[in-house]
Amino acid sequence: MPVAAPDATRPSVLHLDLDAFFAAVEQRDKPSLRGKPVVVGGTGWRGVVATASYEARAYGIGSAMPTMEARRRCHNAAFLAGRFAAYRTVSQQVMALAHELSPLVEQVSLDEAYVDLTPTHPGLDVAEVSRVAEEFRARVRAVTGLTVSVGAGPSKLVAKIASDLRKPDALVVVPPAEQHALLGPLPVRRLPGVGAVTGERLTRVGIRTVADLAAADEAELVRMVGRAHGTGLLAYARAVDPRPVVPERDAKSVSAEETFAVDLTDRRELAERARRMVDRVAVRLAAGGVSGRTVTVKLRRYDFTTLNRSRTLAQPTAAPREIAAAALALLEGIDVADGVRLLGVGVSGLTEYTQQDLLAELDEPAAGDADPAPGAEPEQTAGQQAEVGGVLPLGSAVPYGPPAPPRSAWSPGQDVAHDEHGPGWVQGSGVGRVTVRFEGPHTPAGRIHTFADDDPALHPAPPPRW
């Protein structure tokens, strides 16, 4: 696939951004939530908001906000753990539609992509890009039932800013001649790469708008934020962005991490958690046909300070045993006495599988066989994990009593089916009960029933078809 800077003399780059994506899918599939505040994210004590519906945003709820704060701001919002299989399906539909526009599609996340129209629409003008983009938006709505905002401009930078300008459900086309007028008055924080820290540094020296930044002294900027960042930001501020739209980039690392419901101090418990994360990472390495040379352990303490310890092996590996050996050795060298909030394991320095890796794999037990319920739920969400961690006292399985009860299988928002009542979704669960609302994407708002949470007539179900 050719990789070249976009044609900067035309609005040839599109940025597609599904509006309030996770929350929008929930409202689409759950009629009773339409027009209501919906918050998708971690539902446990330490969860954060992934996406808030526009109704929830009216209460000041936004991405990355602690869920507990969101609950304070709006008690009667629906708080859902997320259904990533459903989101992935919708995402694939949208990306397939994007590929009908041009082969140059760069997917950024489940809900965002860039498209360079140059190959299929050379010499396009504002009228043509508007027509193409509106047609695309209509198709997305017809196929998925969702709205997508689109920005078009001479570069990724301008397309991205344009897509955000009049969200939701909007198209903004920026001709090259107008890009400076558009960028100049915006606060610097709107530029990609200017986060909280850089934004604060710039504000302190009087740089508030993109126009301020464009007029800044390069040497001073580099001194403040580093070589690459400084020169890059200055170029952005001057609307210079030659980044090509790159269809597929190879992953550089694979990792798994978990924030615990309660800080852990017990080394055996931490080692056990690390082993499970290694298994998840190994499964994904194998699925991707890659192995890696560097194993990293990430650890966040009770006070949020974060450590990384890494070890580079002589040969790349995808074998859970080898990854675990390295990870546990690294973990050994870290003081955990004060309490560990988060633990993670990652593998980087990835290369394609070699013949040796395949042979070595034959000597390995299958990834995950140390786990009593391996891969039961590969798509388990942060919310589910936090919920489970909060329900079961850690280490409760060890000292006494009968085997731990089955973990609460139900997470808020989850798709279920009841033998008698049909398809629905979990509205809430706890104290041995689960409340289900029986409705689907094409029914009226449904009725609620409460069951014992081990009711044999109630089953997990796949996402409903749109």
Add this chain to the structure above:
DNA sequence: TCTGGGGTCCTAGGACCC
């Protein structure tokens, strides 16, 4: 307000080599 999980890229220092 007390902060997820999965990533990417950059910087800086030290080891090591020529």
Add this chain to the structure above:
DNA sequence: TCTGGGGTCCTAGGACCC
């Protein structure tokens, strides 16, 4: 042996993005 300069690899930390 009292001492240069450049390149590459590794480790650790941090900013940022969705």
